[in-house]
Amino acid sequence: MAERLNSADAALRVRAAKVIPGGMWGHLNAANLPDGYPQFFARARGCRLWDVDGNEVVDFMCSWGPIVLGHHHPAVEEAVRAQAAQGATMNGPGAVLVELAEQLTGMLPAADWCLFEKNGTDATTACVTIARAGTGRRKVLLARGSYHGAAPWCSPSLVGVTAEDRAHIIHYDHGDLDSVRAALAEAGDDCAAVLASAFRHDMARALELPTRDYAQGLRALCDQAGAALILDDVRAGFRLHLGGSWEAYGVRPDFSAWSKAIANGYALSAVTGAEKWRDAAARVFTTGSFWAEATSMAASLATLRELQRVDGPAVMAAMGERLRAGLSALAAQYGVGVTHSGPAQMPLMLFDGDADFRRGNAFCSAALRAGAYFHPKHNMFLSTAHGPADIDRGLEAAEAGFRAVSRM
């Protein structure tokens, strides 16, 4: 196999090391990725991505979620172009704010109102603040190990975080209603909210969808406790179900937090909520300089309509299943044990007995050289731009990965 060119990426990393602490921040730092993964990207179209050295890959990360219709989707780009030609960040919102809020409250059965922000963390934080305002209570229950953003109250790191930032956080275990009961008992009459992820998607372990009983049980426990059920749909939103990820279980949260796929890559997040929390939402002070920016809202409106038009979740599920079936067949062919988990639209493949991810990393590195960008330990993402030929091209690259693993 030809050596993958990486000289432009290497040169940029040298420059970045001087002006960006650690070369890159957070989840996007390529130091956390398998060998050979590029740090810098030059171009993106549909489900194809080119790094700064011109290496092309079929992309199975979709920018870690935001790209749900494929890069540079014509309907989204046209909506953005039209809005930008009029106005973007003005002294107040454009009419598109109202249209988008109407679209969301129309498509999401649990949503009577919306607020818009820029980060997923803005949305989860606003949900907590509104729940506290509405209940007059302080405690917030989180599933141990779950990711709800990078603010001090929920960051996966404690560096620079004080004990008081977490003073009112109580943990429960995902999928375990008894642990929720115990956490509620600990909160006493001071429980403002229970945060739940759309499904368990903690890094570096198998993904777990909730059962219907669990989701409904959590709703019932919140109702008994008078606490808000906050569904963190930042990562899964608009990929699993266009009515909200727990609609399939018949569960309607008090609040949902949205971001990532909401505007096909444009910076936007949202809180949607039920009627009973409207007054609390109006009393909380939440704002930002770019939160009324109109082009991201135009992008969102176009994205959501397109997802409805093509039934995005079904399209992505079908392609995710095709990918998963192909990966399974290859794994069997090469005699390598793997476990698939998660919804097909956001799949994860772990190698059996691979606690140190040596096999997962080797698989990814080899597949990358052969033209597909997979992730060894974080859920991946499909988009509606992934067609059968793209999946098959990805599987061709995956075969190189399995071959590498079979030789270890």
Add this chain to the structure above:
Amino acid sequence: MAERLNSADAALRVRAAKVIPGGMWGHLNAANLPDGYPQFFARARGCRLWDVDGNEVVDFMCSWGPIVLGHHHPAVEEAVRAQAAQGATMNGPGAVLVELAEQLTGMLPAADWCLFEKNGTDATTACVTIARAGTGRRKVLLARGSYHGAAPWCSPSLVGVTAEDRAHIIHYDHGDLDSVRAALAEAGDDCAAVLASAFRHDMARALELPTRDYAQGLRALCDQAGAALILDDVRAGFRLHLGGSWEAYGVRPDFSAWSKAIANGYALSAVTGAEKWRDAAARVFTTGSFWAEATSMAASLATLRELQRVDGPAVMAAMGERLRAGLSALAAQYGVGVTHSGPAQMPLMLFDGDADFRRGNAFCSAALRAGAYFHPKHNMFLSTAHGPADIDRGLEAAEAGFRAVSRM
């Protein structure tokens, strides 16, 4: 004077009331503005703004700061278009991340490294977190009444905020080094950082620039205490001085927080910091789904270069002085007492003896009808798109405002 048309705005407000709590959030809620101010905007070009009813105004708010070169600046729009044609939100940053970080560290003498985020609040919060990580201390000193964002630790509202969110905040009084000394004494050996605004710009009171002695004294007190000096340049950044707002006083902060004008309306914020904090910045976990988005960085690079090319702060200062001189002349002509405060690029005009802002509101409402968008109690913003003819058109509208006040 012809009645100002507002039927489209009124119709949108009715719809918004159903889907947005309180009709609009935060500082952009028109309920907090003088009578007749529109909530929704349709179009923006240069320093002109059109509401959804087609009413045109000369804009002296510049979208509350972000618009620094005027709306839809050709160099910025072209940079965004070129970057968007390649890629925006990808699996990692584009090369433009490095170029922008090099631009910032090159132009800001206090900056050895950068991090990029989306909100001003992201930037101030990251500064605090990094200071805590770097010092192993917890206390943060804020000037009483200062605005540093909308997160629970610093929000101007306590609704939904817990006591623990503020557990390590100690207040001092802007401009009063003795009060800083007292706050440092209270913090003991636990002071991580002192936050300072570029100048005192608290809502509804005269703006106050720091003295050189005060700025240098604050720097010396931080050095003695081993605490970081964080300059919140979110609002003033790139309007007062292209090297950082305290460069004029010979004071270099440990960190600066930037947003608003950094990308001429595109959603971006940044932290810049000194070498000694680089390691702490690399250890803190701070990230967001859109923080590597490339078009906002391309917009920023174009914006900063254009500000350097035209000496933006000088252009805005000259036009701000022209505005101020004209307002003073009109005030004298109509026998109305006013007080100007703040830097000319971010001016505020308060009516004497107008604690309830009746005169300020009446002035603004009448001026708006006559074609200029002023603010009665928040600092206003100039852009480099404001030319002499625009200022004079604004003054013509202001005359209607003074006339209205003189009849009260």
